[in-house]
Amino acid sequence: MKIIFCPLFFLLFQFTVQAQVKPVKFDTKILYKFTYQNDSTSSASRRSVFTQLMIGDQESHFQTLSKFRSDSALALQEGSNMFVYTYGRIEPNNFLIVKRGDVIATYEPVNGIKLDWNNELSYYEEKKGDMQWEMHPDTAHIHDFVCQKATADWGGRKWTAWFTMDIPISDGPYKFCGLPGLVLSISDQDKFFTFDIAYISKVNSVSVTFDQLRPDLALQKTTKESFYKARKNLRNTMAEYALLTGARLSDASKVNIRAEMKTDNNHIERY
Secondary structure, eight states: OOOEEEEEEEOSOOOOEESSSSOOEEEEEEEEEEEEESOTTOGGGEEEEEEEEEEESSEEEEEEHHHHHHHHHHHTTOOOSOOOOOOSSOOTTOOEEEEETTEEEEEEOTTOOOGGGOSEEEEEEEEGGGSOOEEEEEEEEETTEEEEEEEEEETTEEEEEEEETTSOOOOOSTTOOOSSSEEEEEEETTSSEEEEEEEEEEEEEEOEEHHHHOTTOEEEEOOHHHHHHHHHHHHHTHHHHHHHTTOOOOHHHHHHHHHHHHHOOOOSSOO
């Protein structure tokens, strides 16, 4: 399979969100297929989604396509006014990752609920330099590009990346960046999490801000440690959380929720 390269085109509606006042202009769009396994004990839990990396002159935005489309619908006021929340596994991919300067900022709700039905959004910052790469002489061809191997111990996992200097963009999927070329493929040692490039094109698009999407949205700055601690606590007390929010649960429902949360045991960053 070849990567599809498209000429410059103009999109009527191409939205990502950010906390800054000024919108960001993007000139490159890259799609990655993201395959992940939520339960480390069961390959049946493997799922695949498409993610997109939007690159501008000063920063880049990374998120799943489903989140992008949900936010776009919200910006256009096309979202549904009906919402049903099921208590159980927390949506693991409802994040927006913004890389600017030497900082990686992650915007993500602790409870995993989408932006159109959430009035609180946490965010924390990390340094790009926290990700230390080791370069290797190994090469491979991916979609007709000559790629070089690099490895890193990061987020509690060992990662192998393949990047190409034929595309001189020091970026990649998720939080991965800092190599002298675009990351085309990356996976952890156990193959629980894999990103593979599928599409790259030139675009002319502009982001919208959180204020434009949700004027009442409360942005809460936290630390990475505090965010993961809060999410872990929510996973461990999901049945109790449901009761506190007014849900009526039978004893069997409580047992089912706790059993499901035990299978939610494998996350891209270990904490």
